[in-house]
Amino acid sequence: MMGLPFFRTPEIETPAEIEAASLRSDRFRLQRQVDWQRLDSIVTALENGRPRRISDEDLLDLPVLYRKTASGLAVARETSLDAATLAYLEALVQRAWFQVYGPRMGFTGWLRRFVGGGWSAAVRAIWLDICIALAVMAAGTLVGWLLVSREPDWFYALVPGGMAGGRTPGAGAAALRESLGTKPGSDGLSIFAASLFSNNTGVAIMAFALGFAFGVPTLLLLLYNMALLGAMLWVFADAGLGWEFAAWLSVHGTTELGAIMLAGAAGLHVGRTMAFPGDRSILAAMQAAGVRAAQVMAGCTIMLIVAGVLEGYVRQLVGDAAARAAIGTGMLLFWLGYFILSRPPRERET
Incomplete structure (x- = not known):
């Protein structure tokens, strides 16, 4: 998926480090989750074959939202965010890639x-x-x-x-x-x-x-x-x-x-x-x-x-x-x- 490097989350040993990582993850998610949710809704509508439910503004912003989310995924991997956030972003970026760059028609x-x-x-x-x-x-x-x-x-x-x-x-x-x-x-x-x-x-x-x-x-x-x-x-x-x-x-x-x-x-x-x-x-x-x-x-x-x-x-x-x-x-x-x-x-x- 996207050829991004795999990053192994380092082990966190003290409660203070765990709390700091959790706060960092929450702050990161809150700053970007509006764009993620918007991208998720657009991709879901396209996957369900309902493009008419997407506004013109959302459709035009789809490539921008994809690139911002992909960039967020790269940052999330580098800063060792929680596994749940990483899994969600990886799945969302993969789904969005197929809608932005994937084939425009099926075999039929x-x-x-x-x-x-x-x-x-x-x-x-x-x-x-x-x-x-x-x-x-x-x-x-x-x-x-x-x-x-x-x-x-x-x-x-x-x-x-x-x-x-x-x-x-x-x-x-x-x-x-x-x-x-x-x-x-x-x-x-x-x-x-x-x-x-x-x-x-x-x-x-x-x-x-x-x-x-x-x-x-x-x-x-x-x-x-x-x-x-x-x-x-x-x-x-x-x-x-x-x-x-x-x-x-x-x-x-x-x-x-x-x-x-x-x-x-x-x-x-x-x-x-x-x-x-x-x-x-x-x-x-x-x-x-x-x-x-x-x-x-x-x-x-x-x-x-x-x-x-x-x-x-x-x-x-x-x-x-x-x-x-x-x-x-x-x-x-x-x-x-x-x-x-x-x-x-x-x-x-x-």
């Missing part, structure tokens, strides 16, 4: 403000990094497709065996089509989907965390991750099931891959700011970039949760390719609409 209020425009504003602020991340992801998908189409052995270098689950170059169309279904009890692409979701969650975290290295590892990670997806897409397209696989993936993929793109853009934003701080110092530029990137990453967490629900439930319940594509397209339009149209509320003038 912060979440409402964050979802209501704070997140979208942070995303729009890094639009250039998003464009770069999107271009790299598109290039990665194309690279994976071209590598496997020209040399199928590249598939095994790009896609881990546990994730592929038998869906490899040369697999029959019937087996691949069956894996896209929703038949109860069959694993279908559940192993691949779970592995892909786990992989993409890790990629989102790593893409952001590696941004400090001027964004280069982030770009390489996005490139490789999408090359993996491009390789798998070629396997299904080669069997004449490219549309079905794209529709299957879109149910949760537009949300999941969108989260990866934003996470990569957030990491790239940090790295790019370190490399090109502009007129500001590197520390000041990093501080501003870190706040924006952290907001974007907090929103990515929400997107990954939504993607998990879509993958675990919606995709398993909807088997028609057109319906799956409609859901995926709908989610894409939803996120685009949110990030473009959602604006943070204006600050009220005081």
